């Protein structure tokens with residue numbers, strides 16, 4: 001135990017982050033594989049000065065109202081749709097996230113999903129293992145070309161830009177949409193700018209890189225899917241609810257689009273009985289885009305640094321609500 005601060009880490013994260021926190025606070029770690037139950041969060045929050053939370057922990061006004069001493073919520077993720085940031089700001093509670101450290105690892109996975117889906121890798125692996133491979137065949141497991149194909153990026157933040165860089169290595173023709181046009185990135189990465197409908201109509205691959213906000217919830221629904229080419233592939237490594245999952249299931253089932261590669265789902269974990277999982281033209285992984293040893297360690301140390309700054313009243317590397325920093329309401 002060090003200092004008078006009390007901190008809760010809501011899951012086992014790489015030890016480096018915990019060790020940093022132990023230098024300044026009394027730290028408790030929730031060791032279970034599953035997230036702490038809501039009731040436990042509500043019971044415990046009153047004794048905490050800081051919480052290192054995961055995207056599976058809902059940090060809303062009810063939690064904050066019980067957290068009378070709570071100074072900081074350090075989210076172990078770049079996305080922070082699990083946190084009611086406006087409620088935190090109102091109460092002078094600092095919220096932080098982990099941008100930057102996971103950008104390339106996430107883009108690597110998005111591109112992996114793109115390639116695996118285009119070339120039927122998961123289906124082909126199973127086919128081979130199941131002893132179904134009889135001979136080399138001219139029409140065996142045909143997929144879509146990646147090189148020289150048209151990639152449409154919806155969202156050109158850090159991860160979207162890294163995706164564009166990877167696409168250049170495959171001579172892809174990249175178009176993007178973002179609420180903010182980035183002419184420098186257009187010049188540097190040879191990108192074109194277009195509206196979402198144009199991207200959907202013209203792309204061979206559409207990859208989503210937006211945060212989840214009220215504006216992006218169900219950004220891709222039945223209408224948008226119907227605009228896509230029947231040979232097109234949708235990749236989602238952003239947040240599940242950006243896509244209307246029922247509409248996606250129907251579009252994949254009815255071959256409105258060719259395939260999808262998904263790291264994220266409407267409800268996580270997706271039920272093993274979800275109809276989406278009966279389809280061969282969907283490649284699924286369990287929200288692992290940032291899951292490399294090095295990146296998860298960097299996320300742990302960054303979240304710990306942020307949390308320590310929140311406890312000490314200094315400026316963290318990645319505040320989500322910087323207006324709290326100099327506000328007289330900031331909790332000390």
Ligand code: DGY
Nearest residue numbers: 076077078079102290
């Ligand atoms: C994030 O950081 O938002 C990812 O979804 C998990 O790394």
